[in-house]
Each structure stands twice: as C-alpha cells, then as structure tokens.
Amino acid sequence: MMNRRRPKPAIPEYKQTPGVIFQPQIHLRMQKGINQIVDAIRPTLGPRPRQVAVEKMPRTKSPELLDCGGLIARRIIDLKDPDENVGAMFLRGALWRLYERVGDGTATAAVMFQSVYNQGLRYIAAGGNAMLLRGHLEEGLKVILETLDGLVTPVTSQDMLRRVALSVCYDDELAKMLSEMFNLIGEYGILEIRSGRGRVIEREFIEGSYWSGGLHSKEMIRDLNKQRTQFENAAILLTDLDIEEPEQIVPVLRAAVQAEIQSLFIMASKLSDKVMGVLSVNQKAGKLQVVAVKTPGMRLDDQMHALEDLAILTGGKCFYRAAGDTLEQVTPESFGQARKVWADMSYTGLVGGKNDPVLRRHHIDQISRAYHLADEAEMRTKLRDRVGRLYSGAAVIWMGGMTESEITLRKDLAQRTSDTIRSAIYGGVMTGGGVSYLACQPALKEKLEAASDPDAQAAYRILLTALETPFRTILANAGYSSGAIMSQVEQAGLGYVFDVQTGQVVEASQSGIFENVA
Numbered sequence: 001m002m003n004r005r006r007p008k009p010a011i012p013e014y015k016q017t018p019g020v021i022f023q024p025q026i027h028l029r030m031q032k033g034i035n036q037i038v039d040a041i042r043p044t045l046g047p048r049p050r051q052v053a054v055e056k057m058p059r060t061k062s063p064e065l066l067d068c069g070g071l072i073a074r075r076i077i078d079l080k081d082p083d084e085n086v087g088a089m090f091l092r093g094a095l096w097r098l099y100e101r102v103g104d105g106t107a108t109a110a111v112m113f114q115s116v117y118n119q120g121l122r123y124i125a126a127g128g129n130a131m132l133l134r135g136h137l138e139e140g141l142k143v144i145l146e147t148l149d150g151l152v153t154p155v156t157s158q159d160m161l162r163r164v165a166l167s168v169c170y171d172d173e174l175a176k177m178l179s180e181m182f183n184l185i186g187e188y189g190i191l192e193i194r195s196g197r198g199r200v201i202e203r204e205f206i207e208g209s210y211w212s213g214g215l216h217s218k219e220m221i222r223d224l225n226k227q228r229t230q231f232e233n234a235a236i237l238l239t240d241l242d243i244e245e246p247e248q249i250v251p252v253l254r255a256a257v258q259a260e261i262q263s264l265f266i267m268a269s270k271l272s273d274k275v276m277g278v279l280s281v282n283q284k285a286g287k288l289q290v291v292a293v294k295t296p297g298m299r300l301d302d303q304m305h306a307l308e309d310l311a312i313l314t315g316g317k318c319f320y321r322a323a324g325d326t327l328e329q330v331t332p333e334s335f336g337q338a339r340k341v342w343a344d345m346s347y348t349g350l351v352g353g354k355n356d357p358v359l360r361r362h363h364i365d366q367i368s369r370a371y372h373l374a375d376e377a378e379m380r381t382k383l384r385d386r387v388g389r390l391y392s393g394a395a396v397i398w399m400g401g402m403t404e405s406e407i408t409l410r411k412d413l414a415q416r417t418s419d420t421i422r423s424a425i426y427g428g429v430m431t432g433g434g435v436s437y438l439a440c441q442p443a444l445k446e447k448l449e450a451a452s453d454p455d456a457q458a459a460y461r462i463l464l465t466a467l468e469t470p471f472r473t474i475l476a477n478a479g480y481s482s483g484a485i486m487s488q489v490e491q492a493g494l495g496y497v498f499d500v501q502t503g504q505v506v507e508a509s510q511s512g513i514f515e516n517v518a
Contacts, residue, residue: 027121030087033079037088038114040076041069041095045107046474047170047501065409068416069106070099100377103419104168104516108434108470115466123458136459140444144463147440151494152428153509158183163512164424167432169417174410177203178417181395187425188368188387189394193414195407196400204396208351209313209389211306213294214343216271219280220291221344228344229291231263235335236350238310239319240295240303241327242270246278248327256288259332265341266292267310267348269303269321293348302382309386312363313353314338364390372426384422424516431508432515433497434471435489441467474500 043050044067053063054075066072073095079085091113095106116137124130155161162179169175181191184205196202215221215229222229235256243249249266256264266279271292279290296306300322307318316336319325339352364387371383388394399414401407430436441464448460471489472482478500485498488505497508508514 024125026083027124029081029083030090031118031121033081033084033087033089034091034114034117036079036084037073037076037091038110041072041107041110042473043477044069044072045111045470046477047167048478050477062405065405066412068099068412069110070095070416071412073106073110074099097375097377099416101375101380102423102516103416104423107473108515111469111473112437112466115469116462119462119465123462128458129455132453132455133459136453136456137463139456140447140460140463143443143447144437144440144467147443148430148436151430151436151439153430153514154428155424160429160514161421161424164429164514164516165417165421166512167514168420169413171413173201174414174417177201177397178414178421181205181397182418182421182425185388185393185395186391187422188371188384188391190385190388191394191418192396193411193418194396194398195411196398199400199402201400201410202398206349206394206396208340208349208393209353210347210349210394211296211310211389212347213296214345214347216268216292216294217276218345219276222291226344228342230340230342231265231289231291232340233337234263234265234341235259235261235337236265236267236310236314236316236341237319237330237335238267238307238314238316239325239327240269240300240307240321241319241325242321243268243275243327244270244272246274249275249278251328251330253288253290255330255332255334256290259335261335262287263289263341264291264335265343265348266290267295267307268292269295291343293343296348305382305386309363309390310350310353311336312360313350313355313390315353315355360390420516424514427516429514429516431495431497432513433499433508434468434474435497435508436515437467437470438486438489439494 040052043052051065051067052072053065054072055063064075066075073092076088076092079088091110094113095110098109099106120130120133120137123133155164158179161182162175165175165178166172169178181203182189185191190206190209220229221227237252243266252264252266276292279292295303297303304320304322307320310316311318314336317334319327319329319334337354338350339354341348341350343349367383367387367390371380371387374380374383397414399407399410401410431439444460444464444467448457448464451457451460468482468486471486475482475485475498480498480500480503485505489496489498492505495508496505497511497513498504499506499511499513506513
C-alpha cells in the first residue's frame with residue numbers, strides 16, 4: 001500500500017507593501033496617467049472624430065464604440081500602476097463632472113488640461129516655483145474668462161438651435177428634430193430619450209405635465225383601448241398618506257360631494273384592498289367618479305417636492321404624513337383643480353392646472369436659481385425637471401437603429417446634444433472650432449509683455465500654448481496641418497473659423513460652427 005503524502009498548503013501571495021515616493025517621480029507618474037486618458041480622448045475632438053473602442057467585460061461581448069470624451073473617461077476605471085492611476089482618476093473626475101453639467105466640451109477640456117500640466121511640469125523641473133506659477137495661471141485664467149464672456153452670442157432662433165445641435169451630433173435629422181422640440185419646450189422642458197422599435201427617429205409632444213406613479217389598480221382603467229383613465233375638469237387630492245381603513249376615505253368623499261365635484265383623483269402612497277373596494281362600490285352607486293394614483297417619487301423628499309409642485313399647479317392643499325396630517329382635515333377647499341387629469345399604470349398627468357399664475361412664477365424662479373447654483377448632477381436634473389413640469393410641456397424621442405449597440409450609441413449622442421442645447425439656451429454660444437480660444441491670445445500677450453516676473457511670464461506662455469491646442473487638435477484629427485491655416489484664420493478676423501468639412505475659412509454664424517458656454 002502506497003503512503004500518500006498530503007500536499008503542502010499553498011503559501012498566500014502578498015502584494016508588495018506600498019512605498020513612499022518623492023518628487024519628481026510622483027509628478028512623472030501622474031503625468032503618465034493623465035497622458036494615457038487624454039490620448040484616448042483626443043481623437044474624438046472635432047467634426048471628424050475617430051471612434052474609440054472600449055473593451056467590455058466579459059471579453060466575449062463586442063467592444064463599445066464611443067466618440068464622447070466624457071463617456072470614454074467614465075469607462076476608464078483603473079490603471080495598473082497606482083501612481084499613474086492617481087493622475088488619470090483626477091482628470092477623469094473633472095471631465096465627468098463637466099459632462100454631467102454641460103454635456104459637451106470634455107475633449108476640449110482634456111487636451112487643454114494636458115497642455116497646461118505638461119508645460120507646467122517642465123517649468124517646475126527646470127527650477128520654477130509651483131505655487132507662484134499656480135497664482136499667475138489663475139490670473140491668466142481670469143483674463144481668458146473675461147475675453148470669452150465678451151464673445152458670447154445668445155441663441156435667439158430655432159435655426160440657431162439646429163446649428164448648435166449639429167455642431168455636437170453631426171446628424172442633420174437629429175439636429176432638426178431636437179431644435180424643433182426645444183423651441184417648443186424650452187430650456188427646462190421634459191425630454192425623454194427612449195429606445196425605438198425601428199430604424200428611424202420618432203417623436204411625440206405631450207401636452208401638460210406628468211409624473212411617474214400611476215394608478216393603484218388596473219380595475220381603475222376606464223379606457224381599455226388606451227389603457228388609461230382620463231377625467232375632464234377634475235379635482236385632485238394631494239397626499240403622501242397610506243390609506244388603510246375605509247373610515248379614512250369617508251371625509252374625502254363627503255367633502256367632494258359638498259363641493260359638487262364629479263371627477264376626483266386621490267393621490268396617496270398606499271391604498272388597502274378594503275379602501276379600493278369602497279371606491280369601487282362608490283363608483284357604481286353614485287355620480288362621483290373616483291380613481292386613486294400613487295404619490296410620485298420613491299424617496300420622501302422627492303414625494304414632498306412633487307406634492308409641492310402639484311399644489312402650485314392646481315391650487316390644492318397638501319396633506320403630509322411627516323406633518324401628522326390626516327384625511328379628517330379635508331374640506332371642499334382642499335382639492336386642486338385641473339382642466340384635464342389622466343393616469344395609466346406608470347404615469348399621472350394633468351393639463352391646465354387652475355393655479356395662481358403669480359405664485360407659480362415665483363415658485364419657478366426659486367427652483368431655477370437653485371438649479372443653476374447646484375453642482376451635483378442628480379440634484380440639477382431633479383430641479384430642472386421640476387421647472388419643466390411647472391412650465392407644462394414635455395416631449396419623447398425614440399432613437400432607432402440597426403442593432404442594440406447602435407441604438408445605445410444614438411441615445412447617448414441625443415442625450416449629450418440635448419444637454420448642450422439646454423446649456424446654450426441659458427448661457428449662449430461662441431464661435432467653435434477652437435477659434436474663440438485663439439481670440440483670447442491678444443489680451444494674454446499684453447499681460448506677458450507687461451510682466452517682469454519669470455513665473456508670471458512662464459504662466460502666460462503656458463496658457464498661450466494651451467489656447468492653441470483645441471484648434472490644432474481639430475485640424476490634426478481631420479488631416480490638416482495647422483500652421484498655415486492658423487494664419488488664414490487670424491487674418492480673416494473675429495467670427496471666422498476654419499471648416500474642416502469644406503477646407504475653407506468661413507463665417508461661423510453662417511456655417512453654424514458653435515460651441516456652448518459652460
């Protein structure tokens with residue numbers, strides 16, 4: 001009989017203990033990480049971008065093809081070298097915040113950041129003072145921003161909206177459709193981008209406002225063909241309460257009868273089966289038409305904001321669970337009013353809320369100010385959608401395509417274009433193609449000539465070179481040499497740009513080459 005020896009337990013592998021590294025190694029490794037992420041994004045800048053393939057996990061799936069700097073940066077989640085990863089993730093975070101806030105400009109920001117960082121690093125390695133250099137760079141930035149402010153042109157027509165859209169998506173059909181939509185719904189209008197069922201782009205305009213959260217039960221559907229219920233000249237009770245017992249609903253029905261209401265929507269977080277039964281019996285026995293819908297929003301704060309906005313639109317009173325309100329407090333004056341209220345199993349909408357216009361205008365102004373001050377993307381989206389619903393107007397666009405990947409890519413492009421249009425409506429646009437940054441150079445050159453401090457001179461030279469980077473990158477991506485073309489654009493003067501599609505220096509306002517103001 002053979003004597004089998006037990007195998008020795010495997011010795012666990014331990015990662016090397018991280019060490020402390022000093023300058024200049026940390027600067028150089030961060031630089032390598034920054035350069036990797038920018039070099040991946042650089043080809044997407046300009047009207048003739050080259051798509052970047054991002055490999056999916058698992059590798060059995062086909063790569064994702066992207067031409068958006070923000071999305072490319074988002075897909076890069078880790079670099080192998082931890083020190084290189086620090087630089088890459090720092091820039092990644094900045095680009096993604098820009099993408100969420102504006103929707104465009106990430107590739108421009110990436111190449112300019114790379115230029116400033118690499119030049120600044122060379123100056124510091126040669127003995128320059130990093131903190132003094134930073135201070136002068138910030139002074140130069142103020143000059144650039146002041147110059148750019150003077151170049152802003154407001155968006156005043158649908159044709160200009162179309163040109164702004166075209167400068168982002170390079171798709172005539174999509175640009176025309178989005179410009180028409182935003183011309184109607186405005187900067188804050190609700191726009192949903194959904195996957196289409198065919199190959200073409202389709203759209204729909206929705207009158208009034210709507211919220212997520214539909215009927216509590218399919219038994220409340222009145223129109224079986226459309227799978228929805230709609231009442232004309234309806235009243236609405238606004239609550240986030242759970243209605244568990246039939247006795248709770250009696251004061252509501254009594255107040256509705258006293259107010260001679262014929263159609264009533266009851267908004268509540270939850271309704272028990274017993275309460276649903278009472279409403280069903282009342283529906284068959286009397287003239288009062290009653291349906292119950294869910295309070296919009298999953299979180300408590302979202303529900304409270306939705307109820308607040310609905311109260312502003314309809315003139316109704318809200319009954320909040322957190323405030324200890326009960327339905328016994330409902331009176332005939334508690335109900336909101338609307339010309340039309342509808343609901344299906346997913347959404348509740350209203351048209352023509354009978355509200356106080358002055359109160360609504362004041363409420364919109366407050367939310368609008370909060371929207372433009374907010375930095376967090378999720379909060380900005382929520383505030384923007386609240387304003388859009390208060391303005392009453394929404395649109396849906398279905399993006400079609402040959403494959404699922406194509407549809408996803410077109411949806412991302414449509415979303416990025418719509419975000420850019422919103423920003424352009426609010427902040428205006430300036431000449432695109434990198435020309436607006438070139439227009440900032442004369443003011444910086446004056447600062448350079450007047451400066452005697454070496455750190456200040458270095459800072460202004462760094463910025464002068466960085467301002468040329470977007471223009472040179474666009475030309476390089478299109479296969480042009482930038483030297484002679486830059487001279488042509490400078491001789492043409494302010495408002496002229498080089499159109500890489502035609503190979504000519506043209507007037508920006510006629511060619512539609514714009515970029516929005518972030």
